[in-house]
Amino acid sequence: MNIVVCAKQVPNPEIPMGKFKIDAQALKVIPPEGIAPVISPFDEQAIEVALRIKEKNPGSKITALTVGAGSAGDILKHALSMGADEGIFLSDPAFEGSDAFGTAYILSKAIQKLGNVDLILCGRQAADWDVGQVGTLLAEDLGIPLITIARKVEVLNGKLSVERALIDGYEVLEAPMPSLVTVSNEVGLPRLPTGMGIIMAARKKVAVWKAQDMGIDVAKVGKNAARSEMVKLYIPVREAKCEMFQADTVAEATVKMAVRLREAKVI
Amino acid sequence: MAEDKGLLTIGEVANGKLAPIAAELLGIGRKLADARGDKLDMLLLGANLAEAAKQAIAYGADRVYVAENPALAEYNPDSYAAAATKVAKQLSPSILLMGQTDMGRDLAPRLAAKLGGAVSMDCTELAIEPDTKLLLATRPVFGGNANGVMRVKARPQMATIRAKSMAALEPNASRQGEVIKVDAGVDASAVKVKVTKKVKQEALGIKLEDAEFVVTGGRGMGGAEAFKSLEELARVLGGAVGATRAACDDGWVASTIQVGQTGKIVSPKLYIAVGVSGAMQHIAGCSGSKNIVAINKDPEANIFKVAHFGVVGDYKEALPAFIQKCKELLAT
Ligand SMILES: Cc1cc2nc3c(=O)[nH]c(=O)nc-3n(C[C@H](O)[C@H](O)[C@H](O)COP(=O)(O)OP(=O)(O)OC[C@H]3O[C@@H](n4cnc5c(N)ncnc54)[C@H](O)[C@@H]3O)c2cc1C
Ligand SMILES: Nc1ncnc2c1ncn2[C@@H]1O[C@H](COP(=O)(O)O)[C@@H](O)[C@H]1O
Numbered sequence: 001m002n003i004v005v006c007a008k009q010v011p012n013p014e015i016p017m018g019k020f021k022i023d024a025q026a027l028k029v030i031p032p033e034g035i036a037p038v039i040s041p042f043d044e045q046a047i048e049v050a051l052r053i054k055e056k057n058p059g060s061k062i063t064a065l066t067v068g069a070g071s072a073g074d075i076l077k078h079a080l081s082m083g084a085d086e087g088i089f090l091s092d093p094a095f096e097g098s099d100a101f102g103t104a105y106i107l108s109k110a111i112q113k114l115g116n117v118d119l120i121l122c123g124r125q126a127a128d129w130d131v132g133q134v135g136t137l138l139a140e141d142l143g144i145p146l147i148t149i150a151r152k153v154e155v156l157n158g159k160l161s162v163e164r165a166l167i168d169g170y171e172v173l174e175a176p177m178p179s180l181v182t183v184s185n186e187v188g189l190p191r192l193p194t195g196m197g198i199i200m201a202a203r204k205k206v207a208v209w210k211a212q213d214m215g216i217d218v219a220k221v222g223k224n225a226a227r228s229e230m231v232k233l234y235i236p237v238r239e240a241k242c243e244m245f246q247a248d249t250v251a252e253a254t255v256k257m258a259v260r261l262r263e264a265k266v267i
Numbered sequence: 268m269a270e271d272k273g274l275l276t277i278g279e280v281a282n283g284k285l286a287p288i289a290a291e292l293l294g295i296g297r298k299l300a301d302a303r304g305d306k307l308d309m310l311l312l313g314a315n316l317a318e319a320a321k322q323a324i325a326y327g328a329d330r331v332y333v334a335e336n337p338a339l340a341e342y343n344p345d346s347y348a349a350a351a352t353k354v355a356k357q358l359s360p361s362i363l364l365m366g367q368t369d370m371g372r373d374l375a376p377r378l379a380a381k382l383g384g385a386v387s388m389d390c391t392e393l394a395i396e397p398d399t400k401l402l403l404a405t406r407p408v409f410g411g412n413a414n415g416v417m418r419v420k421a422r423p424q425m426a427t428i429r430a431k432s433m434a435a436l437e438p439n440a441s442r443q444g445e446v447i448k449v450d451a452g453v454d455a456s457a458v459k460v461k462v463t464k465k466v467k468q469e470a471l472g473i474k475l476e477d478a479e480f481v482v483t484g485g486r487g488m489g490g491a492e493a494f495k496s497l498e499e500l501a502r503v504l505g506g507a508v509g510a511t512r513a514a515c516d517d518g519w520v521a522s523t524i525q526v527g528q529t530g531k532i533v534s535p536k537l538y539i540a541v542g543v544s545g546a547m548q549h550i551a552g553c554s555g556s557k558n559i560v561a562i563n564k565d566p567e568a569n570i571f572k573v574a575h576f577g578v579v580g581d582y583k584e585a586l587p588a589f590i591q592k593c594k595e596l597l598a599t
Contacts, residue, residue: 013410014546017569020412029409129408132388136376145459146344148373166369167531168523169468174461185512186522227385231403232416240572250580251588257560257576258592266537266558267504267593
């Protein structure tokens with residue numbers, strides 16, 4: 001099987017609240033100092049899903065794709081160190097400022113160039129702008145079936161069997177291949193790269209594909225092609241007025257808190 | 268420019284009744300439609316929709332388009348996308364709104380692609396820009412660390428709304444409106460994905476989303492066993508138990524009780540967070556709570572920045588005394 005995983009680099013999403021800074025004028029998020037960006041967590045889980053499928057279907061090939069600029073391609077090395085076979089960095093100045101439609105179009109052209117793909121995996125949403133659309137739009141561009149928010153993905157008798165996480169349970173869906181599936185955290189923790197994986201990844205070369213390599217119509221990508229624009233970015237004000245309870249013991253402190261909650265008619 | 272008119276909402280029905288999210292859609296939809304001079308339309312897809320259609324009018328809809336078809340009785344991504352696209356193309360609304368639900372998360376981007384529009388997902392505020400009459404959609408980004416305001420340039424301008432972030436109107440059974448049947452015949456060849464099974468995993472007792480009291484445990488609880496004391500506290504208060512994603516991912520509790528950006532949205536009278544660090548993605552699911560109590564052994568934990576009442580300490584010392592005192596207080 002040929003499996004493609006689309007992955008994106010994001011600022012570490014689990015930084016403490018106080019470290020998160022924006023440039024409201026430029027409508028940009030300022031990368032937190034000294035905290036390295038990471039592969040978007042759901043995308044890392046998408047790679048995990050691909051690896052599990054490969055284990056059951058020996059001979060499969062996993063190709064990781066990312067659209068971005070500068071160091072954004074570094075996550076491909078991470079994908080390789082986890083066990084992906086190939087990484088391709090889709091990078092061109094023309095791509096900058098693309099919205100979900102532009103990004104999906106770029107990915108679709110890369111996938112068409114690869115050809116013969118059986119399964120495409122994306123994260124349910126990227127842990128930066130939380131857009132939650134690129135996977136869907138990519139499936140629409142390619143005209144292939146789509147299942148979102150998977151908690152389990154299996155290949156059974158040449159078909160996909162996917163459990164889709166629902167708010168109060170899950171449902172099982174069946175789809176032919178090729179199809180696209182977006183992955184949610186319920187699939188389980190991604191494996192850590194092994195020492196050997198890291199050495200192998202360091203040796204592998206990551207290809208860089210530009211717009212013309214994929215026959216991309218540059219009028220369809222970049223900021224000008226975007227169908228939405230951000231007009232404002234701000235950090236919501238949160239009044240931090242926590243009434244703290246103290247006493248000789250923790251138990252006594254909570255008793256004081258319970259009494260206070262009762263007085264305030266909260267309980 | 269062609270007629271830039273029409274505000275369509277896509278509602279949802281649960282057990283024959285209009286779902287709360289649909290009433291919330293009509294609440295905000297009414298404001299936006301009035302600001303633009305539009306009628307407020309709602310599309311309902313499914314089977315047995317008569318009762319829900321009536322309710323939609325009571326909640327503010329001017330016209331309810333009812334697409335009844337046995338093939339739509341349960342959500343199937345392909346048949347719903349095909350049916351909704353067909354109706355939306357006929358109505359050609361300028362604005363199209365849905366809920367950020369199991370259905371909305373899945374369907375909205377598909378529709379945006381099929382209709383040529385664009386969608387802002389999981390919005391917490393919607394407004395009409397006075398000069399342009401365009402939709403301004405505010406959505407949390409970076410897990411809720413910031414808010415971005417989006418203006419969609421394509422048509423339809425679409426948005427999904429986060430549950431409980433916008434208020435429904437008081438229903439008024441004497442409101443007048445039209446119910447219009449529409450044909451949503453779905454071409455079987457459009458349906459590529461089959462739903463073969465649906466599994467409900469609802470917890471017994473009070474529903475987490477509806478509970479007045481929510482007791483949530485995080486990774487600080489250390490294991491599944493410790494959640495028993497949270498269940499006891501929830502029982503004492505008459506509430507429900509929630510969890511952070513970390514606690515769910517570790518397999519201590521079912522993932523259906525996850526609170527947060529990608530879990531459930533709750534807005535109880537009292538939210539008690541125990542061993543929860545207070546990551547923004549978690550707070551996104553409980554920031555609408557009237558009161559937040561935090562018990563955490565780390566005085567620097569983020570949770571104390573959003574809580575109203577707090578105790579620094581080990582839950583093992585804190586919880587038994589707290590539960591005991593609550594029992595006493597509630598008995599008087
Ligand atoms: C895109 C995205 C979406 C996400 N969506 C969600 C979501 O919907 N919901 C969600 O919850 N998370 C979500 N997360 C994860 C989130 O970022 C945090 O990782 C998670 O909420 C942390 O859970 P926690 O507070 O239980 O664990 P931790 O962050 O590990 O915190 C545990 C806390 O327990 C305290 N503690 C430890 N021992 C004790 C003790 N004995 N007594 C008292 N306190 C103790 C510690 O001081 C610490 O503060 C998401 C993340 C991403 C990237
Ligand atoms: N720049 C990108 N490069 C590769 N994949 C991406 C990119 N942006 C988004 N994706 C994929 O699409 C998913 C959803 O992203 P988004 O719609 O931005 O929330 C991500 O989890 C990735 O799998």
